[in-house]
Amino acid sequence: MTDPVIGNLRPYTWDSEQSVAYEAAIEAIGAVVGAYSALIAEAGNPPAAQDKIAEYRRLRTACQEERKALRAEDTENVARVRATYAARLRELMETGA
Structure with a gap:
């Protein structure tokens, strides 16, 4: 029998x-x-807005990647991200953009 997935998780030692x-x-x-996402929706789909939409999507993806990489025990980075x-x-x- 294999170990349950939870058995492979490392323990966290965060305080509240x-x-x-x-x-x-x-x-x-x-x-x-x-x-x-709201800015992308507001921009609509006209050809003139495609560069702006691509930039918003790039920035949104960068945010999502930073969220995935964030670790609770990295107190300094958490504080930087919050600010x-x-x-x-x-x-x-x-500014609306």
């Missing part, structure tokens, strides 16, 4: 503060991903 910070960082990234994405979301909301 790290856990909350990590979840906030994940939510911040998600909000920016959502903002880029960076909060600022990016404010900028996107203020």
Whole structure:
């Protein structure tokens, strides 16, 4: 019989503060991903908007990749992500792009 998948997972040793910070960082990234998705939808599909849409998609994908790479135990990176994405979301909301 093989080991269950859970047996192959490494243990996490986060404290509750790290856990909350990590979840906030994940939510911040998600909000920016959502903002880029909204901008893509708003741009429509005219030929003139294709470059802008491609850039929004590239930026959205970069956000998703950063979200996948984020680790709760990397406290410094979690703090950087929270600050960076909060600022990016404010900028996107203020300028619409």
